[in-house]
Amino acid sequence: MPDNARLLLLDRDQVERLMQPADVLEAVKQAFTLHSDREGRVFPVVRERLSTGGVFGIKSGDVQSQGLLGFKAAGFWPANRQVGGEPHQATVMLMDPANGRPVCMIDGNAITTMRTGAAGAWGVKWLARADSTRVCVFGTGVQAAVQLRFALDQLPSLDEVRYVTHGGKPNAQFEAAFAQRCRIEHATDANDAVARADLVITATPGAGALFDLDALQPGTHLNCVGADTKGKRELPEGTLARVKLVVDDREQARQIGETQWAASTPCTELGDLITGKETFERQASDITLFDMTGLALQDLTVARLLYERAVAQGVGSSIAWPW
Template sequence: MPSDARLLLLDKNEVEALLLPDDVMQAVREAFVLHSQGEGRVFPVVRELLATGGVFGIKSGDVQAQGLLGFKAAGFWPDNRRLGGEPHQATIMLIDPATGRPVCIIDGNAVTTMRTGAAGGLGLRQLARADSTRLCLFGTGVQARVQLSFALQLLPALCQVRYATADGKPDAAFEAHFAHRCDVSHADDRNVAVSESDVVITATPGGGALFEAESVQPGTHLNCVGADTRGKRELPQGLLERVRLFVDDRAQARQIGETQWAPDTPCTELGDLLTGNAAVDRHPTDITVFDMTGLALQDLTVARLLHQRAGAARVGSSIAWSW
């Protein structure tokens, strides 16, 4: 057995330095396409509640033709906020499919944030009306910020943002972060904000319905990020029955996404739009929803990009990992 095998470790700072939004967008798009073409496999998701109050999950998959194999172990630990830490935690491992040996271990927090933002951006580009000018955002955390950043980048007409917070209070830091890019202000009435918006993005922990179904007007598009576990939801009861539903993975969305609340709702996978296997044919009065549960393939294509870039730049810690 070889005794000179190495394992590359990429920490938070190294990952953040190597991640570029446009490159992540391309890697995430590739993941959707591979999934649609049946070349990339997504294995059953592990997503379980812990006695500590956290949620632990594993997303894994492979692309056999490309020698790409790996997983992300991740979850949500709300008590981390009391410690001054980030509640979302993730670690990605790339594995040599020929031997089963680990090749690279990557801090997955920034990867998860960026690839989810990029997936949301692709959803907006495919499904939202190009002339959308008004957006309602639920949440002001890390994921809400990246979703809004991609939205402002990909919807050029977008100029007005109303946001809602869990405590119903304005978030001055959030407003300052985006004030130079749009007219941003706190929504005093979330139902009114939804009714006046062309795009709605929900990026919360998924603790319950965020607004009333009747507030969603014809022509609205919704990106839903927070429902990623059995029992979570952000959309009100009865809304999915009125919409044209799009998902990243049909089976996964019915298991842990918004679609779990209306599993018989017809849906289309976003990757099929990107490959031309399906068409949107959006009518002006259609309400569209993109139920985002996150694909393992997104983590793997972005992780491979980081592994290659780190090798070229000689970034990271290489440690002996002999057989």
């Protein structure tokens, strides 16, 4: 009955305990599949700059056949760093599609981090050369780390990592996190690091081109995360003309991803590769690019996994939410 309705709350620590990388990989694969089969809908993205210096967005969608409906309210507040806080902030809400009532509210930071890393893993699996050994990573933040972790899991042949920082100084904490898995060193020359890489990961705030176009060599694969808002970019002018382009969502990528800078570039959706609707044969000299803008369906499939697991294990705070 309406007066007995309850809302389940899952905080950051509970989410991190419940979430396992292998499960998130499968949930994200399901999201790509649902999107490709058009069983899952992705609604238009809200992404707006605020007078406070932050960027606020909403990604939402549903899977009508599965009774899945919800949204993620999220954004980026760089000033949070000044007080020791995380600049990325996100909250996910699952709702009952039959009546519009909220069912579960979840801290979305860990979800966003892990599902984006998992999406990157699928990009690496489908697009990178299987014999890739060298990685160049731009950034040392949470997303750079999770992208690298998933890439190393996906391609065991990767054994050499060079990372580029905004300030040009090494990051001992970042190096220590991967020292047992690979050879890792700070790169002071971004163009040289890109030229020597088989896989390039860009996970920065998207303030501008990170390297020169001439540095990009045949056979390279790029996983690009930072362009998620109009006006953002990480790649130099002319990159898209040289690559085989794969996106998570065609229209979304043209609006807020790297693809916005050359919106007429032919592209394939990754979900269509996973479902077999499109085929992809990588030649050794191909330069491939996965433009990741993030699907609402990824947030929702992972959130549903967490909700079901929390209910089964009695995790979270259940509060009265009468209507």
